[in-house]
Amino acid sequence: xxxxxxxxxxxxxxxxxxKRSFLQKLAEFIHPGPDSADELIQTLxxxxxxxxxxxxxxxxxxxxxxxxxxxxxxxxxxxxRMDLLNIEDPxxxxxxxxxxxxxxxxxxxxxxxxxxxxxxxxxxLLKLQRAPELNIRALLRPAVFVPESxxxxxxxxxxxxxxxxxxxxxxxxxxxxxxxxIEDVLEQIVGEIEDEFDIADDExxxxxxxxxxxxxxxxxxxxxxxxxFGVNLENARQDHDGPDFDTLGGLIAHEMGHVxxxxxxxxxxxxxxxxxHTRAGAVRWFKVSPVLSGTGAKTSV
Numbered sequence: 431x432x433x434x435x436x437x438x439x440x441x442x443x444x445x446x447x448x449k450r451s452f453l454q455k456l457a458e459f460i461h462p463g464p465d466s467a468d469e470l471i472q473t474l475x476x477x478x479x480x481x482x483x484x485x486x487x488x489x490x491x492x493x494x495x496x497x498x499x500x501x502x503x504x505x506x507x508x509x510x511r512m513d514l515l516n517i518e519d520p521x522x523x524x525x526x527x528x529x530x531x532x533x534x535x536x537x538x539x540x541x542x543x544x545x546x547x548x549x550x551x552x553x554x555l556l557k558l559q560r561a562p563e564l565n566i567r568a569l570l571r572p573a574v575f576v577p578e579s580x581x582x583x584x585x586x587x588x589x590x591x592x593x594x595x596x597x598x599x600x601x602x603x604x605x606x607x608x609x610x611x612i613e614d615v616l617e618q619i620v621g622e623i624e625d626e627f628d629i630a631d632d633e634x635x636x637x638x639x640x641x642x643x644x645x646x647x648x649x650x651x652x653x654x655x656x657x658x659f660g661v662n663l664e665n666a667r668q669d670h671d672g673p674d675f676d677t678l679g680g681l682i683a684h685e686m687g688h689v690x691x692x693x694x695x696x697x698x699x700x701x702x703x704x705x706x707h708t709r710a711g712a713v714r715w716f717k718v719s720p721v722l723s724g725t726g727a728k729t730s731v
Contacts, residue, residue, distance in 0.1 A: 467495050493619040502585055503578030505618060506599045506608035511689060511708070514539050515550060517566060521558055524566075528552045531692055535596045537609060538570055544606055546598055549573050575600050578607050586615045643719035648679025648712060659701055659718070666699035678703075679713040697721055 471492050478488045513531045515524055515538045528536070534553070537546045548570030558564055574597040576585060589595065589612045601607040635647035636658055646655060652663050655678050663678075667685060675681040682696055682703055683689060690696075690705045690713050697703070706715040 467499070470495060490619055497582045497615075497618045500582045500618065501578060502576055502580040502582065502597070502599045502610050503607065505582070505614050506578070506610040507614070508608045509543075509606050511691065512537065512606075512609055513692070514543055514546075516540075517547065521555075521562070524555060525559075528555055535611075537573065537596075537598060546573050546606065549596060573598055576610070578602070582615050582618060585610070586612070589615065639717070643717050645706065646678060646716045646718045648677060648682075648714055648716060650678050651676055652678060652681060655718075656699075659699075659720075661699040661701060663699050678716065682713065682716070 474483070474488045474491055477483050478485055483491075513527070513533060513536060515527060515536045517538050517540045519527075534551065536550045536552070538548050538550050539545050540547050548567075549572070550566070550570055554569040555566075557569060558566060574588075574592070574594050576588075576597045576599055578599055578601055580599075585597065589597075595612045596609060597611075598609050599607045635650040635654070637645045639645055644658075652675065655661075656663050663681060667681065673684070675684060682698070685698065686694070686696055690708065692705050692708055694705045695702055700721055702719050702721045704717040704719075705713055706717050708714060
């Protein structure tokens, strides 16, 4: 027996039944779907109000939608704030930088900082400690370079497919503009990913350390710091006619005249402020301790 003709086979396949009611069709005709990202986000807000989705789901979905219009240049760590390793530095110096900055991956340069020759994983540096005869160049992973205009959606796919966690961002002239990690991209969806330095707002912002110094959040108000340490930070500042600041991090950055980097120190009102941790251009944590000599302000690295 011959196979039925294609026409008969098609005829025997029933069309998909439209199970929408007349009222549903009429409602969709009167209220069509969203025509823009903003309308879609508004629809998500309405879905939360109607208890169709919860608040956390709405924020994540909004992040996915907004990320479609974002590029690597929008969320990268700018080049002045990149922590780099010099391949010519001795092992002890490299190990010190790795411990101080607490990153897991580092761009490595040779000669000029623009000349990035690879990426070093912190765990790979330990191999040199066990086998000093190894050449650090052999431990470097290839550096991935992406343009500032690289869309975050495409970059996330590239990170996933190539199993990379870090990329160097270059500008239109081929110069290093910054770096971006897979964490930077994911945070656009899920919000800030907490690390060991992060604490809940209700857990406090000033902590005593074993060496009798203190760990102080950069978001702590100047009034609270002044009260806790018995000083007046506003009166001690160099620029008395400058702008007003509410937080410790804002005042110290202004007094130093630049975005503080990890390890930098500043003395103000008889207190030494050491930058412990920075993120997105702001100081997250200071180590604060009294100094015995002088109450003036000075900067050191």
